Amino acid sequence: MPYREREESVTLERMEAPLAGTEVEPDAELFTVNMGPHHPATHGVLRLLCTLEGEVVRDVVPLIGYVHTGIEKSCEDQQYWKAITFVERMDYLAYYFNAYAYCSAVERLLDEEVPRRAQYLRVVHMELNRIASHLFWLGTSALDLGAITMLWWALRDRDTILDLFEMSGGQRLHPRYFQVGGVMEDLPPGWAAKCLDFTKNMVARIDQYEALLNENQIFIERLRDVGIVPQERLRSLGVSGPLMRATGDPWDLRKTMPYSSYEDFDFKIPVGTIGDHYDRYRVRIAEMRESLKIIEQAVEGMPEGPFITPNRKVALPPRHELATSMEALIHHFKLVTEGFRVPPGEVYEAIESPRGELGCFVVADGSSKPARVHMRDPSFVNLQCLPDMARDELIADLIAGIAMLDPILGGIDR
Amino acid sequence: MIDATGLELIARSVRQAVGEGTVRDTIHAHGQATLDVAPESARNVLGFLRDHADEPFDFLASLHGCDYFPAEPRLAVHYQLLSTERRERLGVRTRLTVEAAEAGTLPTVTDLWATADFQEKETFDFFGVRFDGHEDLRRLHMPEDYEGHPQRRDFPIGGEPVLYTFNEHTTPRWYE
Numbered sequence: 180m181p182y183r184e185r186e187e188s189v190t191l192e193r194m195e196a197p198l199a200g201t202e203v204e205p206d207a208e209l210f211t212v213n214m215g216p217h218h219p220a221t222h223g224v225l226r227l228l229c230t231l232e233g234e235v236v237r238d239v240v241p242l243i244g245y246v247h248t249g250i251e252k253s254c255e256d257q258q259y260w261k262a263i264t265f266v267e268r269m270d271y272l273a274y275y276f277n278a279y280a281y282c283s284a285v286e287r288l289l290d291e292e293v294p295r296r297a298q299y300l301r302v303v304h305m306e307l308n309r310i311a312s313h314l315f316w317l318g319t320s321a322l323d324l325g326a327i328t329m330l331w332w333a334l335r336d337r338d339t340i341l342d343l344f345e346m347s348g349g350q351r352l353h354p355r356y357f358q359v360g361g362v363m364e365d366l367p368p369g370w371a372a373k374c375l376d377f378t379k380n381m382v383a384r385i386d387q388y389e390a391l392l393n394e395n396q397i398f399i400e401r402l403r404d405v406g407i408v409p410q411e412r413l414r415s416l417g418v419s420g421p422l423m424r425a426t427g428d429p430w431d432l433r434k435t436m437p438y439s440s441y442e443d444f445d446f447k448i449p450v451g452t453i454g455d456h457y458d459r460y461r462v463r464i465a466e467m468r469e470s471l472k473i474i475e476q477a478v479e480g481m482p483e484g485p486f487i488t489p490n491r492k493v494a495l496p497p498r499h500e501l502a503t504s505m506e507a508l509i510h511h512f513k514l515v516t517e518g519f520r521v522p523p524g525e526v527y528e529a530i531e532s533p534r535g536e537l538g539c540f541v542v543a544d545g546s547s548k549p550a551r552v553h554m555r556d557p558s559f560v561n562l563q564c565l566p567d568m569a570r571d572e573l574i575a576d577l578i579a580g581i582a583m584l585d586p587i588l589g590g591i592d593r
Numbered sequence: 594m595i596d597a598t599g600l601e602l603i604a605r606s607v608r609q610a611v612g613e614g615t616v617r618d619t620i621h622a623h624g625q626a627t628l629d630v631a632p633e634s635a636r637n638v639l640g641f642l643r644d645h646a647d648e649p650f651d652f653l654a655s656l657h658g659c660d661y662f663p664a665e666p667r668l669a670v671h672y673q674l675l676s677t678e679r680r681e682r683l684g685v686r687t688r689l690t691v692e693a694a695e696a697g698t699l700p701t702v703t704d705l706w707a708t709a710d711f712q713e714k715e716t717f718d719f720f721g722v723r724f725d726g727h728e729d730l731r732r733l734h735m736p737e738d739y740e741g742h743p744q745r746r747d748f749p750i751g752g753e754p755v756l757y758t759f760n761e762h763t764t765p766r767w768y769e
Binding site: 252414536 | 622623624625627651652653654655657659660661671673677680682684706707708710711712719732733734735736743744746748750
């Protein structure tokens with residue numbers, strides 16, 4: 180077709196129609212916008228390809244792999260007790276949960292009993308970690324929605340938890356406190372009092388957060404009735420954790436399949452009603468209150484006894500024995516140089532992390548290194564519901580959706 | 594927790610409903626139950642377990658690959674099913690040779706559970722298991738033009754230069 184003819188065939192009628200005062204809007208054009216991987220609102224290096232129609236999101240494709248570091252592969256080259264350091268770095272806000280999932284999988288392969296005191300110590304640390312993780316989520320999510328005060332408030336209280344971690348495990352992040360068979364050390368003097376002090380203050384702090392956010396018009400308008408995904412669809416997508424409980428499904432592995440003495444504690448499972456962003460926010464806030472209850476019960480009812488299994492084939496002997504006992508020295512030497520061997524087998528161990536079901540699959544081949552370590556990370560699976568959440572809503576709600584999804588890219592990419 | 598007898602009952606009902614040769618083995622160890630099924634019938638077995646009225650395993654908790662090198666058949670795909678009603682887990686494992694995995698003998702389960710989409714992509718990326726019928730099977734974590742499947746046991750750890758391979762063909766070994 181000659182150029183002139185083609186030009187004449189273009190009609191501007193539709194474009195001009197609204198200018199002439201009619202009610203008909205021109206068909207908006209679809210365009211694709213790249214968001215990320217470096218974007219402050221994506222909570223990590225998450226890249227989203229958004230198809231937009233004006234300001235309305237028609238489709239989102241999450242692209243991941245920007246922080247893939249091959250942790251699962253690296254674990255295959257480490258002795259069992261050294262791999263704990265690696266798995267902790269997957270979901271970097273819930274490190275105690277990663278370590279627990281891995282350690283309990285190895286304990287199951289070894290058929291190793293964990294002393295009651297160690298189970299309680301693990302529960303205390305995991306619940307503190309849950310609060311720390313939810314606080315970080317609260318601060319960054321509120322920041323995404325324009326409430327910068329929450330970031331300072333939430334991180335201030337998270338710092339108190341990190342102080343407790345530093346006291347007990349020696350590190351603020353990734354303390355490697357959990358060992359196969361128990362925990363690294365008993366609580367230092369003064370820890371329990373400091374922890375109970377924190378739980379007492381934290382109740383008032385959560386009240387403060389709620390006073391700031393629950394009646395905040397902007398916050399409510401941004402969250403209410405936004406990002407609803409039907410429960411059946413979420414179940415098919417494999418979504419678990421607070422996102423699932425926000426729709427009213429009271430599934431929590433701490434209750435349904437108790438592990439690490441969770442059956443000893445009295446706590447409730449908060450659920451939402453319709454599963455919008457507001458429900459997701461309320462469920463997580465309520466979970467923090469329940470975690471505080473568990474911590475108080477566990478610290479006050481802490482059983483006496485050893486904090487790690489007395490089995491010298493798995494756990495290091497106490498330091499003072501090395502000076503007097505030849506056997507202890509041999510065990511110490513064998514454990515540090517070779518590590519312990521695990522009989523062949525494979526297990527899948529699942530626990531409730533702050534983001535949902537965290538599963539750890541370990542295959543042992545009889546040597547002192549795992550043949551395969553796989554983490555079923557809740558962030559990785561939950562990310563698949565983002566397109567359903569954001570479709571046909573405004574792009575500003577996509578940002579709210581990412582915030583309420585609470586993805587941790589270290590866990591997604593591993 | 595499914596005990597050894599319960600696992601045999603499930604295996605029997607699967608054999609009756611789906612076919613005699615579908616369940617190759619039953620494994621009950623460390624308090625966990627696993628069915629070993631033939632790759633061709635894996636999808637049918639999983640569909641039966643999901644929809645069977647008495648004991649529906651409605652939730653696919655995890656799907657992941659595994660390499661049992663040097664044992665044969667080398668590769669395996671694990672499905673971790675969860676029954677929210679029974680509050681029990683059931684593992685389904687299917688083992689297949691490298692050739693069979695790359696030829697696409699294992700059907701996809703994305704139509705049964707939408708969650709399998711990412712996890713099958715990941716298994717394809719890391720182990721080279723080609724899921725038959727998956728609509729958009731591509732690499733997920735590794736770059737699109739990456740060669741090899743890094744989670745296989747014969748893939749070496751380390752010694753690999755960090756590449757941003759999109760300009761590698763124009764300026765080879767630019768990173769040195």
